[in-house]
Amino acid sequence: MVVTVERRxxxxxxxxxxxxxxxxxxxxxxxxxxxxxxxxxxxxxxxxTRVSFLDSSGLGVLLGGFKQCERWRRAxxxxxxxxxxxxxxxAGIPRLMPVYRTLREALGTExx
Amino acid sequence: MVLEIPSxxxxxxxxxxxxxxxxxxxxxTVGELxxxxxxxxxxxxxxxxxxxxxxxxxxxxxxRDGGRLVVxxxxxxxxIQDVDRARQAPFTTRPERMGLGFAFMESFMDEVLVESxxxxxxxxxxxxxxxxxxxxxxxxxQG
Numbered sequence: 375m376v377v378t379v380e381r382r383x384x385x386x387x388x389x390x391x392x393x394x395x396x397x398x399x400x401x402x403x404x405x406x407x408x409x410x411x412x413x414x415x416x417x418x419x420x421x422x423t424r425v426s427f428l429d430s431s432g433l434g435v436l437l438g439g440f441k442q443c444e445r446w447r448r449a450x451x452x453x454x455x456x457x458x459x460x461x462x463x464x465a466g467i468p469r470l471m472p473v474y475r476t477l478r479e480a481l482g483t484e485x486x
Numbered sequence: 487m488v489l490e491i492p493s494x495x496x497x498x499x500x501x502x503x504x505x506x507x508x509x510x511x512x513x514x515t516v517g518e519l520x521x522x523x524x525x526x527x528x529x530x531x532x533x534x535x536x537x538x539x540x541x542x543x544x545x546x547x548x549x550r551d552g553g554r555l556v557v558x559x560x561x562x563x564x565x566i567q568d569v570d571r572a573r574q575a576p577f578t579t580r581p582e583r584m585g586l587g588f589a590f591m592e593s594f595m596d597e598v599l600v601e602s603x604x605x606x607x608x609x610x611x612x613x614x615x616x617x618x619x620x621x622x623x624x625x626x627x628q629g
Contacts, residue, residue, distance in 0.1 A: 396531045397495040427499075427520075429527040430586045457520065464593060465586055 377405040385481055386413045391424040394432030402432070406439045413448050419480050422454040433465050440470050453480045487548040493534045493541045493561065501546045501559075502526040508548040509555050513616040521594035522555070522614060528587040529559035529610045537563025537608065554596070554615040562607040569600050 375392035388409045390402055410418050420436065422428070436452065443450040451472045454462055462473055474480040487508045491497040502523040509522050526546070533544045538561070547558045566572050573588045591598045595612040602608040 393499060395527055396498045396534065427523065427527075429524050429531065430590055431527075431531055433586065457517075461524070464590070 375401065377402055379405060379409045381412075381416070382481075383416075385417045385419050386410075387419045387421055387477070389421040389424065393427040394422070394425050394435065395427060395429050396431040399431045399435050403435045403438060406435060407442060410439060410442050410446060410448055410450075417449040417451060418443060419477070420450065420452045421477055421480075422452060422458050423477070425454070425458055428458050428461050430465070433461070433467065436462075436467060437470075443471075451480050453477050487546075489546045491544050491546070493538055493544045493563075495534055497544075498527055498530050498534060501530045501544070505546060505548045505557055509614075512550065512553075512555060513618045514555075514614075515616070515618065518614070518616060522557070525591045525594045525598075525612055525614075526557060526559065528590045529557075529612070532587050532610075533559060533561040533563065533608065536566075537561040539564075551613070554613050557595075557612045557614075558609055559612075560607065560609040565604040565606055565608055566600070566602040567604055569602050573600065 375390070375394070375398040378389045380387040380389065386409050388406055392398065394402060406420065418439070420439065425432070440450055451474060452462065452467065453474045453476065455475070459473060462468060467473060487504060489501060489504050491501060505526045506519050506523045509519055514522070530544055530546065537544070542561060542563055545560045549556045588598070591610070591612060595614045597613045599611040600608065601611070
């Protein structure tokens with residue numbers, strides 16, 4: 375499992391590759407927390423399009439990120455393909471934050 | 487198939503992959519195999535997180551009962567005080583978690599039975615029948 379963080383003009387992109395489960399959760403949580411802390415006025419974009427497996431441990435990381443963004447008044451959005459998206463929907467994530475199909479679509483929300 | 491593992495986070499992927507490999511011999515679609523992996527991951531994660539103070543054992547059993555898959559995840563840990571309450575989503579004893587483990591198991595499997603005795607352990611028994619099993623050998627595939 376790999377987490378990369380890319381800073382652009384209006385967004386910080388946290389890209390997760392691999393499985394997002396119990397053993398992966400601590401690293402993803404740490405990287406996401408740091409990215410949110412350093413985001414400033416940028417939108418935090420969590421890109422899950424390369425995630426091959428997601429369960430409630432991974433969803434808990436997203437929820438934690440959302441709560442941190444709420445506290446720090448940051449905007450957070452998620453990008454996910456169909457399979458991961460159906461899990462996000464089952465967990466009610468789209469009620470908390472926008473979920474996009476592509477990174478390009480998500481970056482249309484950048485504050486420039 | 488019987489797999490007995492120490493209740494450590496790094497063993498959760500092994501458990502779900504072992505069950506998915508067993509289930510792949512049946513007539514499940516790719517999408518259904520993914521659902522089984524999530525359900526097993528949730529059950530094993532519960533044992534890893536909640537059953538023991540120090541790492542104990544988790545036993546995962548997968549069998550074929552006629553046309554259906556039966557998966558049992560058992561531990562010999564502290565048990566669940568109130569199973570009905572634990573099964574109500576969102577229920578969690580940890581703020582960083584969503585409390586959706588049982589909800590996912592119930593969404594993705596046909597039947598989920600939980601037997602738990604405080605101080606003795608918990609066994610989660612889940613069953614699932616391939617959807618293709620009921621379509622008379624038709625060639626529809628999904629996922």
